[in-house]
Amino acid sequence: MAVDITTDLNVVRNIGIMAHIDAGKTTTTERILFYTGITYKIGEVHEGAATMDWMEQEQERGITITSAATTCWWKNHQINIIDTPGHVDFTAEVERSLRVLDGAVAVFDGVAGVEPQTMTVWRQANKYSVPRMCFVNKLDRTGADFFRCVDMMVDRLNSTPLVLQLPIGAESDFIGVVDLVGMRALVWRGETTMGEDYAVEEIPAELADQAAEYREKLLETLAEADDEIMEKYLEEGEFTVEELEAAIRRATLADKLNPVLCGTAFKNKGVQPLLDAVVKYLPSPLDIDAIIGHSVKDENEEIKRLPSDDEPFSGLAYKIATDPHLGKLIYVRVYSGKLEAGSTVVNSVNGRKERIGKVYQMHANKREEIASVGAGQIVAVMGLKDTKTGHTLSDPQNQVILESMTFPAPVIEVA
Numbered sequence: 001m002a003v004d005i006t007t008d009l010n011v012v013r014n015i016g017i018m019a020h021i022d023a024g025k026t027t028t029t030e031r032i033l034f035y036t037g038i039t040y041k042i043g044e045v046h047e048g049a050a051t052m053d054w055m056e057q058e059q060e061r062g063i064t065i066t067s068a069a070t071t072c073w074w075k076n077h078q079i080n081i082i083d084t085p086g087h088v089d090f091t092a093e094v095e096r097s098l099r100v101l102d103g104a105v106a107v108f109d110g111v112a113g114v115e116p117q118t119m120t121v122w123r124q125a126n127k128y129s130v131p132r133m134c135f136v137n138k139l140d141r142t143g144a145d146f147f148r149c150v151d152m153m154v155d156r157l158n159s160t161p162l163v164l165q166l167p168i169g170a171e172s173d174f175i176g177v178v179d180l181v182g183m184r185a186l187v188w189r190g191e192t193t194m195g196e197d198y199a200v201e202e203i204p205a206e207l208a209d210q211a212a213e214y215r216e217k218l219l220e221t222l223a224e225a226d227d228e229i230m231e232k233y234l235e236e237g238e239f240t241v242e243e244l245e246a247a248i249r250r251a252t253l254a255d256k257l258n259p260v261l262c263g264t265a266f267k268n269k270g271v272q273p274l275l276d277a278v279v280k281y282l283p284s285p286l287d288i289d290a291i292i293g294h295s296v297k298d299e300n301e302e303i304k305r306l307p308s309d310d311e312p313f314s315g316l317a318y319k320i321a322t323d324p325h326l327g328k329l330i331y332v333r334v335y336s337g338k339l340e341a342g343s344t345v346v347n348s349v350n351g352r353k354e355r356i357g358k359v360y361q362m363h364a365n366k367r368e369e370i371a372s373v374g375a376g377q378i379v380a381v382m383g384l385k386d387t388k389t390g391h392t393l394s395d396p397q398n399q400v401i402l403e404s405m406t407f408p409a410p411v412i413e414v415a
């Protein structure tokens with residue numbers, strides 16, 4: 001039975017995962033979907049295969065393996081993972097996906113550090129001031145160096161990393177992280193299996209000095225970005241975990257700082273704290289500015305749409321996909337109002353009426369048919385005939401055009 005989805009927007013996170021090819025985006029996504037409640041056999045990740053191609057069983061049955069948006073739940077928060085293409089030649093597509101997500105996690109290879117494709121996507125994300133966190137992955141690999149990777153974030157991305165964790169052990173002895181906010185150690189011992197939780201321990205004695213040093217750096221960096229913390233920092237006051245988390249969130253949402261976490265997705269270490277951080281520090285649809293579109297009649301007449309179910313419906317079609325069972329699916333981010341299955345809307349770009357067929361929310365192992373969905377959500381829509389990516393769908397009585405994007409020429413990296 002189709003359901004109505006109007007979730008409290010405060011618990012929604014529309015995020016993208018960005019990475020240079022091979023840094024571990026697919027593996028990290030797989031693990032996220034596993035930890036958020038899906039149990040299935042994890043298939044091999046093939047080099048160069050399409051992103052989010054973890055649905056082995058689905059693959060065997062020949063069902064589409066990619067979903068442009070996958071919904072999952074973590075600690076009462078709904079996380080919609082929007083697929084961001086990792087290849088430079090998909091620049092226009094990257095730009096469009098960056099527009100519909102509210103926050104992102106950049107995954108880095110702990111050995112290679114900051115690589116060209118990440119630099120390209122990072123620059124594009126700068127354009128939209130997308131709040132971003134960093135996950136330094138593959139710390140189990142020989143030659144992995146967390147600190148060098150953080151330095152590269154400064155040098156190559158011109159970002160201000162906020163180191164929230166330190167690795168405990170290196171390469172094959174990497175066992176966990178020091179949590180610099182809670183000043184504790186999160187440890188996975190031995191051969192970790194999927195789903196295994198970490199043990200919370202005291203910070204190992206040999207890391208006490210380094211942890212104290214990086215805690216001080218964390219406070220300094222945060223104080224520079226946040227007045228409330230600065231005031232208390234100058235008075236040499238103590239900070240509670242809640243105060244620090246709130247300040248980290250403010251600085252991240254303002255795109256001033258990029259929290260940095262680390263681990264190894266492949267060895268199942270670090271992913272649960274990463275999910276906690278996504279929920280704590282990345283924005284909900286209510287945290288981002290209201291979308292500004294323009295009138296159909298006059299390009300210079302701005303129209304603002306708030307992420308509220310009470311506003312007239314507006315949504316942006318951002319991706320077309322073909323599902324062997326369902327046929328053409330168009331992924332739409334609802335910016336305002338409600339999108340209802342069976343309703344008639346207008347494509348404000350070409351003026352055509354469009355009937356909304358079935359509407360789905362895509363999960364890792366199932367698709368859920370939706371009767372209506374509220375602002376801030378991302379869904380797959382069937383039945384649209386004349387809608388292309390980048391087109392706006394509107395309430396027929398209250399039209400708006402959300403995107404009049406002209407894409408810049410692709411940025412060609414010179415090695």
Ligand code: GDP
Binds near residue numbers: 025046137141
């Ligand atoms: P993507 O191209 O960014 O999606 O990267 P993948 O997730 O496909 O990973 C590329 C390769 O690196 C695969 O062979 C993974 O098994 C491997 N990999 C991913 N994460 C880790 C990790 O934490 N440690 C190690 N050693 N290998 C990893």
